[in-house]
Amino acid sequence: MATRVFVLLGTKKGVFILESDAARQTWSLRGPFCETWPINHAIADPMTGTIHAAGGNEWFGPAVWKSVDFGRTWTHSSEGLAYPANDDAIKSVWSLGARGTRLYAGVQPAGLFVSDDGGQSWSHIAGLRAHPTAPHWQPGGAGLILHSIVVHPDDPDQVWAGISAAGVFHTADGGATWTPRNTGTRCDFLPEGERYPAFGQCVHCIVMAPGMPNRLYQQNHCGMYRSDDGGLHWDSIEPGLPSSFGFPAVAHPRDPSTVFMLPLNGDTAGRYVPGGQAAVWRTRDGGNRWQALREGLPQNNAFFGVLRQAMAVDRLHPAGVYAGTNTGTLFASADEGERWTTIATHLPPILSVETLVADG
Numbered sequence: 001m002a003t004r005v006f007v008l009l010g011t012k013k014g015v016f017i018l019e020s021d022a023a024r025q026t027w028s029l030r031g032p033f034c035e036t037w038p039i040n041h042a043i044a045d046p047m048t049g050t051i052h053a054a055g056g057n058e059w060f061g062p063a064v065w066k067s068v069d070f071g072r073t074w075t076h077s078s079e080g081l082a083y084p085a086n087d088d089a090i091k092s093v094w095s096l097g098a099r100g101t102r103l104y105a106g107v108q109p110a111g112l113f114v115s116d117d118g119g120q121s122w123s124h125i126a127g128l129r130a131h132p133t134a135p136h137w138q139p140g141g142a143g144l145i146l147h148s149i150v151v152h153p154d155d156p157d158q159v160w161a162g163i164s165a166a167g168v169f170h171t172a173d174g175g176a177t178w179t180p181r182n183t184g185t186r187c188d189f190l191p192e193g194e195r196y197p198a199f200g201q202c203v204h205c206i207v208m209a210p211g212m213p214n215r216l217y218q219q220n221h222c223g224m225y226r227s228d229d230g231g232l233h234w235d236s237i238e239p240g241l242p243s244s245f246g247f248p249a250v251a252h253p254r255d256p257s258t259v260f261m262l263p264l265n266g267d268t269a270g271r272y273v274p275g276g277q278a279a280v281w282r283t284r285d286g287g288n289r290w291q292a293l294r295e296g297l298p299q300n301n302a303f304f305g306v307l308r309q310a311m312a313v314d315r316l317h318p319a320g321v322y323a324g325t326n327t328g329t330l331f332a333s334a335d336e337g338e339r340w341t342t343i344a345t346h347l348p349p350i351l352s353v354e355t356l357v358a359d360g
Contacts, residue, residue, distance in 0.1 A: 003359055005314060006070065007322055008051060009330065009344075010039035010352035015053050017071045018344060024320055024334040027343045033074055034065045040094045041309050044356035051356070052119055054093035054105060062093045064105060064119045070358075080122035081105070081113060083129075095309065097149030099156055106146030110137060110163045112175065125175035128161065133180065133199045140164030140202050140221070147308055148206045152213050160216065160231060165202035168218070168231050181231030188222040188244075204247045205308045206231075209256035217259050217287075219249040219308075221267060226287050237287025242274045248311035252336075253319050257286040260313070260321055260337060262306045272303040280311075280323060282337050296340030297331060304329070309352035316357060324350030 003022040014032030039055035095106040148162030202221035209215035225234040252258035278297035304325040314320040328347035
């Protein structure tokens with residue numbers, strides 16, 4: 001049975017899809033899809049192959065696109081993607097999360113919606129915006145966005161949401177109530193003595209370790225962190241990294257102690273790879289030690305960044321790792337980051353990268 005590997009790219013001008021076989025040596029490119037709408041995040045159901053793509057802007061409005069034939073044809077729906085009358089207008093859908101047949105959508109301004117009919121209609125999970133801290137949430141550089149959705153693999157009532165710049169919030173009752181989970185993450189941009197608030201952190205990305213639902217990794221505006229208790233407490237794991245600032249982090253598909261990230265040089269220093277030399281950084285021991293992986297990546301005059309949803313892994317052995325830049329280049333490694341190749345160039349700015357492995 002032939003294995004097909006897909007890399008799904010959300011870009012400022014639609015979805016692009018790259019396809020290869022299990023060797024991952026040669027790739028074909030298709031797109032742009034979704035009528036070249038801005039697409040912030042595209043994901044795929046590993047069981048059915050259905051692709052969902054989240055996007056929109058203030059001109060188009062928010063919508064989630066859907067393809068059931070690996071991107072050949074698409075439909076989209078915005079039914080229910082709205083707050084109550086007299087509340088804020090939704091500018092776009094920023095992120096997607098899934099568990100089984102349930103689909104979640106994070107939007108701007110920050111809120112969470114759910115669909116149980118494959119993305120055709122949506123319902124607002126009102127408990128999050130009803131949290132007493134919500135009136136005090138402040139936008140990050142991209143606005144007030146809900147960009148990370150992590151769903152517990154065994155308990156559908158547990159969801160973690162990352163909001164810039166409000167922090168990490170968790171629900172244990174399907175979204176009726178939420179609690180901040182930010183203890184130990186700092187806000188360097190606040191005055192001395194106020195840098196560890198209960199909320200207000202500019203979280204950039206949260207991911208869950210495979211097989212260990214209580215182990216979470218977080219790339220923050222101010223540091224890299226790990227939690228082993230579902231976010232109740234966070235410990236800094238940034239020593240050994242060239243910067244405390246970056247956007248993406250991705251967990252290995254099988255090893256809970258292996259994580260990949262791509263630091264940038266700082267929030268006010270240009271937000272590009274440090275020294276103009278690209279590297280993906282990997283830990284094999286939960287963040288105690290880090291290794292720079294550079295072979296095949298540009299080491300001179302590289303001034304690109306990689307955004308919060310623009311890194312991914314596949315589930316093959318060894319795992320593939322993919323990083324898309326805000327200058328439209330996609331780098332890939334078929335050996336867990338040891339060696340890199342460029343598999344796409346001259347694309348629109350890449351906003352998200354996800355993978356799908358289909359057998360047959």
